[in-house]
Amino acid sequence: MSAIMPTYFSQVPIAFSKGAGSWLWDEAGNAYLDGLTGIAVCGLGHCPPxxxxxxxxxxxxxxxxxxxxxxxxxxxxxxxxxxxxxxxxxxxxxxxxxxxxxxxxxxxxxxxxxxxxxxxxxxxxxxxxxxxxxxxxxxxxxxxxxxxxxxxxxxxxxxxxxxxxxxxxxxxxxxxxxxxxxxxxxxxxxxxxxxxxxxxxxxxxxxxxxxxxxxxxxxxxxxxxxxxxxxxxxxxxxxxxxxxxxxxxxxxxxxxxxxxxxxxxxxxxxxxxxxxxxxxxxxxxxxxxxxxxxDNLVNRAEALGVYLLEHLQVRLSAILGVQAIRAKGLMIGIVLDRNAFAIMPIALKHKVLFNIVANTVVRLLPALTMSYADADELVERVANCIEEFYRLTAEF
Ligand SMILES: Cc1ncc(COP(=O)(O)O)c(C=O)c1O
The missing domain is CATH 3.40.640.10 (Type I PLP-dependent aspartate aminotransferase-like (Major domain))
Structure with missing residues (x-):
């Protein structure tokens, strides 16, 4: 029996020990790209100096x-x-x-x-x-x-x-x-x-x-x-x-x-x-x-949001199960056509952090300070996860 009350049913079996900007490192030293920022909390990224x-x-x-x-x-x-x-x-x-x-x-x-x-x-x-x-x-x-x-x-x-x-x-x-x-x-x-x-x-x-x-x-x-x-x-x-x-x-x-x-x-x-x-x-x-x-971060959030949306739209356009992308700045939801919780282990494998809301929506809440190079990487890793998710769930 865990000493923690089991309130978080989908807790991901990984613990982070260090963070900087849009990256987190687990206890084994693996780096993860953070598209979730502790659920819209670390807007300036992790440990901004x-x-x-x-x-x-x-x-x-x-x-x-x-x-x-x-x-x-x-x-x-x-x-x-x-x-x-x-x-x-x-x-x-x-x-x-x-x-x-x-x-x-x-x-x-x-x-x-x-x-x-x-x-x-x-x-x-x-x-x-x-x-x-x-x-x-x-x-x-x-x-x-x-x-x-x-x-x-x-x-x-x-x-x-x-x-x-x-x-x-x-x-x-x-x-x-x-x-x-x-x-x-x-x-x-x-x-x-x-x-x-x-x-x-x-x-x-x-x-x-x-x-x-x-x-x-x-x-x-x-x-x-x-x-x-x-x-x-x-x-x-x-x-x-x-x-x-x-x-x-x-x-x-x-x-x-x-x-x-x-x-x-x-x-x-x-x-x-x-x-x-x-x-x-x-x-x-x-x-x-x-x-x-x-650092003019509010305007930056708007511009980065537009950039991410446009690149996600292009990269995800060929994936049939993606029904829509809803976005306002850096609140981004990729709507899939089925229950998407099975994507979470895939995200861990691809070392990218996001979560699922309303059963079918991949939610991204990246840092307002995320670099454009990291934004490109986020689009790529998220797209790879969604593609793998559909390959694995194709038979259903
Ligand atoms: C819109 C909104 N309201 C209220 C809350 C509750 O905030 P807290 O978890 O800090 O109590 C949340 C948390 O996710 C939220 O997203």
Whole structure:
């Protein structure tokens, strides 16, 4: 019996001991090309020197004091994040689930303000907002919800990009609805991209019916799609935005940002956590944002995303089972015509890292800093894996 609870059923039997840029080395010294970045976390690649320097300097100065006291780095990070995002206030936690929990509590405070006793949130089918009880209760993926019921009557779901269903749902539950939550690009849902028109329609409905528009940018944010935040492609302003993953390039952090009518909904004592926004992680997140600005990485992500998409389209065009490639910047999903989990051992053999989402989609989330030579290599290795996968599954 393993001493680790068996929550990760598809854990790949390999352990890495070193990383640099877009490469990881296993304990036997084999090099792997990383097309996944710890699931959209190491956006600047592994151990970027500028970030490692800040980690070491801050770790040898001050790591933790608690939120009982002012944390200067946290305040600086909040100001910087708000400036980059066009938001007003931030709450810091330690993970995506915590960021979304904060957003959920903000919706409850908003409901109280509006006199709604039994509030509802509208969410998307196929959405993934976390594994805590609250975030499961608004996640539109039955697979992760099953077995932990009951959730209470606090959410409704609509298919993404279906404007008619969205309008109908808002009209039907007008009296109880307080918020609409959406990932501008669903990551775990299979790289499902919300259209600009759809995001704009959500914004318009939230204005019309006085609802909070929440964008979950935990996977799509921090430059990954070629904009600082994916919703910015649609030219809209959310009331609440949640972040985590890439914000500190691998140190645990979560952030819930508010704007306009979502500001000042938390009163003192109504929310908090021990570790959130500590000196170490805040200094590192600040360095991540500054590095991205200095190296123009958001524009780089857009250009690299276009390059990868074009090269994948050419290289994969002759493989019959490839049904589509969905991409927004460096969130890339190669849609296969069958369950694709059997490709994972093949990927290990070809020494390339990616994963499978929504059963049939090969997901790539490479670093914003990946070199063009490594991008070429990624296309080649991924294509070789898919070709081998189809050779092996041809008889089925
Ligand atoms: C869009 C989105 N929201 C929320 C989460 C949950 O984040 P965490 O695993 O840090 O709790 C994830 C994690 O994959 C995510 O992709």
């Amino acid at each position: 500028a970030i490692t320097e800040v980690i070491c300097a801050q770790a040898s100065t001050l790591i933790h004091t608690s939120n009982t006291y002012w944390v200067t780095h946290q305040q600086r990070l909040a100001q910087k994040l708000c400036a980059v995002a066009g938001m007003d206030q931030v709450y810091f936690g330690n993970s995506g689930a915590e960021a979304n929990e904060a957003a959920l509590k903000l919706t409850r405070s908003y409901a109280r303000k509006k006199g709604i006793a039994s509030p509802l949130i509208l969410s998307m089918e196929g959405s993934f907002h976390g594994r805590s009880m609250g975030t499961l209760s608004i996640s539109g993926t039955p697979r992760i919800r099953e077995g932990f019921e009951p959730y209470g009557d606090n959410a409704r779901y609509v298919p993404i990009n279906d404007l008619h269903a969205l309008q109908q749902a808002v009209l039907t539950d007008q009296a109880r609805l307080v918020a609409i939550i959406i990932e501008p690009v669903q990551g775990d849902g299979g790289i499902m991209i919300a259209s600009h028109a759809y995001l704009q329609a959500i914004r318009a409905l939230c204005d019309k019916y006085d609802l909070l528009m929440i964008v979950d940018e935990i996977q799509s944010g921090i430059g990954r799609t070629g904009r600082w935040f994916a919703h910015q492609w649609a030219g809209i302003q959310p009331d609440i935005m949640t972040l985590a993953k890439a914000l500190a390039n691998g140190l645990p952090i979560g952030a819930c940002l508010s704007h306009g009518k979502a500001n000042d909904l938390f009163k003192p004592g109504k929310h908090g956590c021990t570790f959130g926004g500590g000196p170490l992680v805040s200094a590192v997140a600040l360095a991540v944002i500054e590095t991205m600005e200095r």
